[in-house]
Amino acid sequence: MKDQILVTGGAGYIGSHTTVELQNAGYEVIVVDNLSNSNENVIDGIEKITGIRPAFELADCTDFDKMKEIFGKYKNIKGIIHFAASKAVGESVQKPLLYYRNNIVSLLNLLELMPQFGVKGFVFSSSCTVYGQPDILPVTENAPIKEALSPYGNTKQIDEEIIRDTIYSGTSYKSIILRYFNPIGAHPSTEIGELPNGVPQNLIPFLTQTAMGIRQELSVFGDDYSTPDGSCIRDYIYVVDLAKAHVKALDRMLTDKSEKNLEYFNLGTGRGLSVLELINTFEKATGVKVPYKIVGRREGDIEQVWADPTFSNEVLGWTAEETIENTLRTAWEWQVKLRERGIM
Ligand code: NAD
Ligand code: WQD
Numbered sequence: 613m614k615d616q617i618l619v620t621g622g623a624g625y626i627g628s629h630t631t632v633e634l635q636n637a638g639y640e641v642i643v644v645d646n647l648s649n650s651n652e653n654v655i656d657g658i659e660k661i662t663g664i665r666p667a668f669e670l671a672d673c674t675d676f677d678k679m680k681e682i683f684g685k686y687k688n689i690k691g692i693i694h695f696a697a698s699k700a701v702g703e704s705v706q707k708p709l710l711y712y713r714n715n716i717v718s719l720l721n722l723l724e725l726m727p728q729f730g731v732k733g734f735v736f737s738s739s740c741t742v743y744g745q746p747d748i749l750p751v752t753e754n755a756p757i758k759e760a761l762s763p764y765g766n767t768k769q770i771d772e773e774i775i776r777d778t779i780y781s782g783t784s785y786k787s788i789i790l791r792y793f794n795p796i797g798a799h800p801s802t803e804i805g806e807l808p809n810g811v812p813q814n815l816i817p818f819l820t821q822t823a824m825g826i827r828q829e830l831s832v833f834g835d836d837y838s839t840p841d842g843s844c845i846r847d848y849i850y851v852v853d854l855a856k857a858h859v860k861a862l863d864r865m866l867t868d869k870s871e872k873n874l875e876y877f878n879l880g881t882g883r884g885l886s887v888l889e890l891i892n893t894f895e896k897a898t899g900v901k902v903p904y905k906i907v908g909r910r911e912g913d914i915e916q917v918w919a920d921p922t923f924s925n926e927v928l929g930w931t932a933e934e935t936i937e938n939t940l941r942t943a944w945e946w947q948v949k950l951r952e953r954g955i956m
Contacts, residue, residue: 614638618683620645621694622644624650639691657799673717673721673722680728690731715764716771731785735789738792740880740917749916750882750918775874790879806851832904837909839886839915840886841889846887848881848939850942880918
């Protein structure tokens, strides 16, 4: 019997790409998602890519009884990857209690249920946002955690602390916390990709929608930062590379490759790119112009952050491989496919 992996939020952007890579690695995947920020046709897309339709449970991870029922239904859940969360920074400022409830109660339910069902490994989706504006760049896993700039970022810090305290209390399972930098792009099949609801808050979906003519022009939030061209710098990582890191993390725990019960890994390329550099790279990679204007800074933005991925490379055995040019091309091809399908 194949090891079963429960993927919460598996119909979402990163979860769906990770489900594909888990299936490619021979795992049996069970997706749990309440579709609050996704659509069940993502499951169709996964099946088109791999030929395997993952089990799908329409459920809210904050519903303890429902989650217990799901754990009881599947008899061989060996690992969990917890993507399910609310993740819009701006919205979290407007609706903090929604974020604290959703992002913390869903975690508590999983941590309480895992020991009852023999789960061995737990992967948690965290974010480089926990570092705030690092004092030293590139940023390593030992960088200090800075005061959160939003309720969303605070939920990630609180969740990391809950996991740490739980593991240190003595558990029958191990955990790996993955801190993502800026995931972008789409699966090369264009069957799955990023599909934000409403007006995109993140750079790449807004950029590709502008390139498609859906948005009139891209606003670049500030060019007066202390960076070479004045715009903010980030570490943009291909979502498929990011997905593959999750398989590595699960393998590491399920095959007991580490004596440690809790580990942290930065998932980035180690390459910082400014907003203006990214626009320029997109235009060269796709041949498509992106009308933009420089506007004022966005509140809460940090100036520059990119990863030191050495620990992930050497210990997790994972390296981001895709070029930024090809990554941006997948984002554009996904946008074109959405237009062809009449979705936007
Ligand atoms: P997403 O919104 O595309 O996916 C999250 C999925 O979880 C959605 O399908 C949503 O319907 C589901 N969900 C939310 N609350 C749920 C609940 N209570 N029960 C069941 N399902 C629920 O987001 P994403 O970009 O794929 O992010 C996945 C994870 O990675 C999140 O935890 C996010 O905080 C984290 N993360 C994302 C980024 C990024 O830039 N996308 C960066 C760092 C960390
Ligand atoms: C990237 C850069 C903007 C939009 C956020 C969350 C983080 C994580 C990833 C969940 C910044 C600039 C953006 C636009 C712009 N999400 N920008 N015009 O802010 O690095 O991280 O998403 O975990 O927690 O904070 O990503 O894509 O929003 O912005 O100029 O229309 O692009 O100022 O410098 P960010 P982003």
